[in-house]
Amino acid sequence: MKAVLARAFAPPEQLSLEEVPERHPAPGEVVIAVKACGVNFLDGLIVQGKYQLKPPLPFSPGAEVAGIVTARGEGVTSVAEGERVLASIGYGGYAEQASVEATRVIPLPPAMDFVTGAAFPITYATSHHALQDRAHLRPGETLMVLGAAGGVGLTAVELGKIMGARVIACASSEEKLALCRRYGADALINYKSSDLRERVRELTDGRGVDVVYDPVGGAYAEPAVRSLAFNGRYLVIGFASGEIPKIALNLLLLKVASLIGVFWGAFAKAQPQKNAENFAELLGWYAEGRLKPHVSATFPLSAYREALDAVMGRRVQGKVVLVME
Numbered sequence: 001m002k003a004v005l006a007r008a009f010a011p012p013e014q015l016s017l018e019e020v021p022e023r024h025p026a027p028g029e030v031v032i033a034v035k036a037c038g039v040n041f042l043d044g045l046i047v048q049g050k051y052q053l054k055p056p057l058p059f060s061p062g063a064e065v066a067g068i069v070t071a072r073g074e075g076v077t078s079v080a081e082g083e084r085v086l087a088s089i090g091y092g093g094y095a096e097q098a099s100v101e102a103t104r105v106i107p108l109p110p111a112m113d114f115v116t117g118a119a120f121p122i123t124y125a126t127s128h129h130a131l132q133d134r135a136h137l138r139p140g141e142t143l144m145v146l147g148a149a150g151g152v153g154l155t156a157v158e159l160g161k162i163m164g165a166r167v168i169a170c171a172s173s174e175e176k177l178a179l180c181r182r183y184g185a186d187a188l189i190n191y192k193s194s195d196l197r198e199r200v201r202e203l204t205d206g207r208g209v210d211v212v213y214d215p216v217g218g219a220y221a222e223p224a225v226r227s228l229a230f231n232g233r234y235l236v237i238g239f240a241s242g243e244i245p246k247i248a249l250n251l252l253l254l255k256v257a258s259l260i261g262v263f264w265g266a267f268a269k270a271q272p273q274k275n276a277e278n279f280a281e282l283l284g285w286y287a288e289g290r291l292k293p294h295v296s297a298t299f300p301l302s303a304y305r306e307a308l309d310a311v312m313g314r315r316v317q318g319k320v321v322l323v324m325e
Helices: 041-046 114-119 121-134 151-162 174-182 196-203 218-226 250-255 264-270 272-287 301-312
Strands: 002-005 016-019 029-039 064-072 084-088 097-101 105-107 142-145 166-171 187-190 209-214 228-236 258-261 295-300 319-323
Touching: 002 301, 016 301, 029 114, 029 121, 029 301, 041 301, 064 097, 064 114, 084 114, 084 121, 114 295, 114 319, 121 151, 121 209, 121 228, 121 264, 121 272, 142 151, 151 166, 151 174, 151 209, 166 174, 166 196, 174 187, 187 196, 196 218, 209 218, 218 228, 218 250, 228 250, 264 272, 295 301, 301 319
Parallel strands: 142 166, 142 209, 166 187, 209 228, 228 258, 295 319
Antiparallel strands: 002 016, 029 064, 029 097, 029 319, 064 084, 084 105
């Protein structure tokens, strides 16, 4: 079978598409014939050794897949061979087959295709956990989303609206902001052409926002912290800008605000039952038509470089997905 391999922690340009042996499940695992794999910013970090998780070499990037179970290891009874599934696997998805612990596998809803399934797990689960479990977002509060047209950002806009918040979407172009408007954003800020803090003042009558959702980091972090309302919560999701900001802690003291780290992968491992409940709620909302995953582009596995480069360069809206056929 074909798989994209990282043979050293190095820039993504050093990845290679190779023929590798077929997967066989260990006890407690299943093998999935991968039909589609989500492309995420973390894929570019993990192959460079810049992510929290450092897999043993060689390995394939790709943290979320959708496909068909083709083999079950000893002791697996929760899924059947031939079943359509999605899974968050950490790494291993840029391949025609992936082996994964059966506990990470979720049946694919009948109305969900493989591309949508591969675009679903990480972004929605991260935003759901961030807004519900970490920020405790309440109806009527104001949520500001940075990088709002990106993979996780757009799901935060959607989920913020479902949870009853007023959502201010922030992005770097009018095209991206138009997508955020279609996904329910109440107000828009182009932080390339306007002053972020001043626009928040205008949009909130000087009060500020209750929750900031920040997957970007970099230069917009401090003005976003300064834009928090009294008792505001700042969610640290990631650093797509490539810069980890340094925040003066006195800003949090003066606003009686909270700086909150969000690492969905660690949460899912530590609290699998709560994570399963969150997923059930998300899939229920999808079945009701309240969630509409936005896949802006699909690429064949052979075009993995182009797909990953587009994501790392922040040139995409919503998700990018690799397809195996």
